[in-house]
Structure formats: C-alpha cells, structure tokens
Amino acid sequence: MPRPKFSDDLRAQKREQILDAAMAVFEKEGGEEALSFRRLATELGLSYSAPYRYFVDKQELVNALRARAFRWIEAEMRGAIVGLSEPEKQLESLAAAYIRSGMAHPHRYALMFFALDQLEVARRSIELKAAKRDALDVCTQVIAAGQARGNFPLDIDPLTASHLFWIGAHGLVSLQVAGQFVMGCDVKMLVPTLIHALRTGLEHADTSAKVPSKEKRHG
Amino acid sequence: MPRPKFSDDLRAQKREQILDAAMAVFEKEGGEEALSFRRLATELGLSYSAPYRYFVDKQELVNALRARAFRWIEAEMRGAIVGLSEPEKQLESLAAAYIRSGMAHPHRYALMFFALDQLEVARRSIELKAAKRDALDVCTQVIAAGQARGNFPLDIDPLTASHLFWIGAHGLVSLQVAGQFVMGCDVKMLVPTLIHALRTGLEHADTSAKVPSKEKRHG
DNA sequence: ATCATTAACATAACAGCGTCAACAAAAGTC
C-alpha cells in the first residue's frame, strides 16, 4: 500500500485551511452570491474542482462552516460569564453576549440558521449537532447551577429553560439581521426588555398549559 | 397608441395566476430546489422565459410570494381574536395562532424569513413592507387597546411591545421549522411557557436598561 | 534505482440555473 504516511493529518490540516479561506470569503462578500464552490477554489489558487478531494459535497463544507460559527458563539457566551458568580447576572450577560455577537456578525449568524434548502442535509451532520448542543449547554448549565443554588424555580428542566432563552435571543437577532423590524420600533429598548421578560418568565415559570389548543400541536 | 385597453387588468390577473402556480409548486416541493424560474414556467405550460413579461426578476416574484405569506399569517391572527374581548386572552390567542400556523406550514413560513442572499432586494419591496406592517399591527392594536383599558402598563409603546411578541414567536417557530431544537427538549412545554413569559414580561415591563454595554449597540 | 500504486490536482464536460436579445405571432387601433 503505497503513500499512507501522515496523509490523514495533512488532509485534516488542508481541510482547515480551506475552511479558513471559505469563512474569510463568506464574511467579506457574505451571502450576496452565497459562497460559490468554484470561486472559493480559485481564490485559494486551486482549480475549481480541487476541494472535492477534501469535501464530498458543497453541503459538507457549508455544514463544517456552520459548526465553526456555533463554536464561535459558544466561546462568546463562555467569555461573557467568566468572573460573574450570580446566576442571574450570568444569564443576563450570556444572553446579551449572544445577541451582541450575532448582531455584530450578521453573515456568520445567518450562516448558522438561514438555509431553507439545506436543512435536510444539515440535520444529518453530527459534527454540527454536537457544536449546537455544546453552545446551548453554556446556558443550560448556568440555569442548572442557578436551580441548585435556589435562584431559579425547579419546576422547569434546564434544557427547556435554556431553549426559552435561545428562542428569545434567536428571534431578536434573526429579525434584526434580516432587517425585518418595522420602522418606528425602538430597537434599543428591545434588548433589555426582552432579557428582562425572559428572566421574569423563567422565575415565574408557569408550567401548566394556558394556551388554547384548537389543534394538536406539532413537535 | 394601439393596444392599450384593459391590458393592465389582464396583466395583473395573469400575475396572480402565475403566483398561484408558484405558491403551489413551492408548497409541494418546498425549497428543496427552491423554486426554479424555469421549472415554474414549464409547469405552467409556458416557455422558460415567459414569466419575465410579468416579473422583472426572480426576486420580484419571490417577494410577491413573501407578501402573500404575510397576508396569510395576518389573516390567521385576525381569525384568532374574533369573539375574544379580554386583551390578555386576545394576546395569548394571537401568539398561539401565529406559532401554530407557522408550524403547520413550514415552507410558507420559511419563505417569509429565510433568505440570506435576497435580503437586500427584499428590503426594497414596499408591497412586502406594507404586508409585514399590517400583520404586526394585529398585535400592536391589541396591546394598544389593552393599554387604553388599563390591562397593560403604559411605559412601553405598543409597537415595541408587539415586536417583543414577534421576537418570541418568530424565534420559536423558526428554530422549530429549521429543526434546530436539541434532542431532549420538551417542545410541548415550550409554547405555553414562552407565551406566559412574554405576557409576564410585558406586564412587569422594566424599561430601564439592565444589560451590560461593553460595546455600542447596533441598530 | 526502478516500478507500481496512489494521492493530489487540472481539465473537460454535463445539466441546470437566471437572464437577456432576437425573432414570430397575435391582437388591438387607425
């Protein structure tokens, strides 16, 4: 069997290198022409078909990029809670960091969520799934710790509660990034109000269903 | 000037007809190949370039479809508040209807928001902007009426408050539609908890900024 | 050192896309 040596390491290294370039291109021209496989290759000084040696698909490359973006926002959240001891403060700072980071890097944030046609393929990436869960865990752990210390009520499980925060933060960021806010809305007031509402909602968590159920829910 | 007559009416009529077919195709195969202009034309029995007589762009067609989707969800919300007199009930029913409708028609909902590369163009469509505002107004008016009756506090303006609800509902629906929820999360509990949290947050609206501002905010 | 094998890369080609220009037909006005 000729030519095995360190090829696995070299391959992974080159993969990272391609991903670096891809992320750079994506952040610069971000989404306008949405990262062409061919352009990316030529930008790297390679032929247009070269990246196929490292990624079976364009989707696989995009998913790897997506996972990177999740790792990045996870790091942002982790950085926001260092030095804070109160769970309430941690939760607020974490949510604020998520929102701030997403707003500051709209293309990267959009990469994480906006992709109608690639969802089926994205669902199959375990690398992406792990990155997502790890990012959310930052919030989940803060809530669990807060419950253990008696700061938060126990009648909601931490994973569900962290989803609640994710919903709020994601809703705000994605609407803002997509430029959906209606003129006349006081956006500056939105962030603190939302965070306050979520924390208040968590602390007065009412887990008894109060929503009218005309239809069966989809889950 | 030969041939002016009712051509304007006929044009609009044909436009609607094309949009009908486009919406049908989009809902059926939804996004997988994301609505090809050529396919749509041939599906209509026309040549691949025919729709260019009625839409200057693919973007214009997609934006018209988007506006339709907003009109649809507006109707769903309006239908959810008829017969209810209490503003709190109206608000809950409205939010629940929004969430339920979005979940029941993921492709249509995705069409409303998920489109990274078309955002710039979407921003320029006044038809879409009007549809969006009208949809949000359902919520804004309920809140304003509730404030007038003394059910809701006055220290937040109705438009901002309705955005808060929109943020929560959109965050929930879009994450669910995109299949982003982490395994183990109790989705069924999420809807009533979120709605409760938002209403609680609105009623105890704390408009004084409590969020750490390491960076200047973007808006 | 030579040869075979295999990886990396380049090139060509295919089908599909959005878009526009050029052209045929039809339908209205005069």
Added chain:
DNA sequence: GACTTTTGTTGACGCTGTTATGTTAATGAT
C-alpha cells in the same frame, strides 16, 4: 389592411455544482 404594441418562443451567455478523465508527483516495495 397597415401599423404598433404586447405576448410568447427560441437561442445564447455566463454562471453554478458535480462527475469523469487525464496528468503529475510522491511514496512503498522490489
């Protein structure tokens, strides 16, 4: 009927993702 405008078809361009085929270089075995 002649003229003009609208509607529709066809061909073409440049782009895309992807695959197949060919080329080059490096390695292991001999």
